[in-house]
Every structure is written in structure tokens, then in C-alpha cells.
Amino acid sequence: MATHRLDRTLRLAAQRLGADCLGFADLTPVRAFVADQGGAALAGYPSAVSIGVALPHAVVDQLPQRHQRAVAVNYQTHAYDVINQRLDLISSHLTSLIQRQGHAALPIPASKRVDDARLCGAFSHKLAAHMAGLGWIGKSCLLVTPEHGPRVRWATILTTAPLDVAGAPLASRCGRCNLCVAACPVQAFTGRLFAEDEPREQRFDASKCDAYFKTMRKADPEIAVCGMCLYSCPHGQRAAARLTRAASPAGPS
16 A cells, blocks of 8 residues: 555544544654663654544543542543543554554553653653654643644554654744643642753653652542643643634624
8 A cells, every 4th residue: 555545544544533633753863762761672663653632621621620529530531541542442443454554563552651660651652743743742741732732642553654754843832831830739840841852850750740649549549630730731721712612602693
């Protein structure tokens, strides 16, 4: 199957299965980073399919009341568990489509930690989305999209398929905004803009975030949710406002 035909097949399938974002990334410029996090086997894949599913704005917008059990359970269910399951199902389906065309394809789970020391997965989904031109990495270390802000969860398929990787990383649009930094309950963010040559620790102390969640789980596992960095981002809040305006009934003519 020609490259453009495979690209179109994947886009149509992803859309039909409920993906809100899809992009193709050239991973060769970041091969060393991929190898450091996931090993030589993962770094051997030259390309990635980045898949995103947008979170329900109404669920995210309840996060300031996340200490209420109903709000926390709803967020954990519909903005985390179910979305991750949907992403893994989409990844599985697209992986089969790629493999049937004679190319290697390795799906990476949507949200699974494999390294407890470095607090990370086998591969950075936001890296693939960034390289595919789907957004920029914000001061919260979340991938921020123009359409949805950071209110998206991601999955990735690593592949040898000859995809059209015309997308390019987007420059940061965070500017002087530090709302996500201020919103963090444990001050885990430094407020530095993303720089490719800097380690994550320059911007984000993941151990503070991890300790905060462990404390919450000890108190009550069902309400161990945060997401305030995600909620507070103006790009996501504007996306929610646009949807609300679009859904509002028209005024009198």
C-alpha cells in the first residue's frame, strides 16, 4: 500500500474509532532520548503514530471540587480509566492495520509506568505528539494542543511504516502564563519553558507529584485525583468556552 493510502487508512480508522487527534512523527531526531528512556529496541523504530482522545470538558471543569467523592470518582472513571481503555483499543486496531501491510508496529500502553525510579513509562507519548506537530510541551510538562489545550490523553504506536511525517513541533505558546505552576498543590513545576536539551527535572519534580498521590491514596484511594495543572490551563478553558458558546441556543432574531 502506498504511503499516502496507508496514512489515509489510518486517519479514517482513527476517526471512526473516536480519536480526536492523530499525527505521524519522525523519531530519528530524538532517538537518543527514546533509547535512554525505553532502550535500544524502542529507539530502533523510525516513526510513530500519535493518537489523542480529548477529555470531557464538563468532567475536567469539576476538578476544583475534586475532594468531593462524586467529582473524584467521575474524573477517575471518565477522564482517566475509560479514556485510556479507548486509546488502547484504537492503538490495537491501528497496529493491526499497519501490520497487515507488512510493517512492524509496536503499541505503547496509554498510561502505564514501567520505571518506578524515574517515574515514567517506556516511551513518552507527549514526545511523539510534539514531534508530530500536534501541540507544544507546556510549563506543566503536559502536551498542549491548539484545539483542546492539555485536555487530551495520548497513546503511541512505534512503527517502521513509511508514513508522511510532514508535521513539525510547535513552538510554545505559554508565554508568561504561570497558572499551571501556581495551581499545583505541591509546587512541582519550576515555570521554565520546555527546552529539548534540558532534562525534565529542570521543569518538573515528578517525585513531589508522586508523593502527593501516594498520600491521597492512603487517605482514600477513590478520591486520589488532582489534575489542577490540566484544569487551570487557559488554552483548555478557552476550548471549553468555545464549546459552550457553540452549544448555546441562538438569541432572538
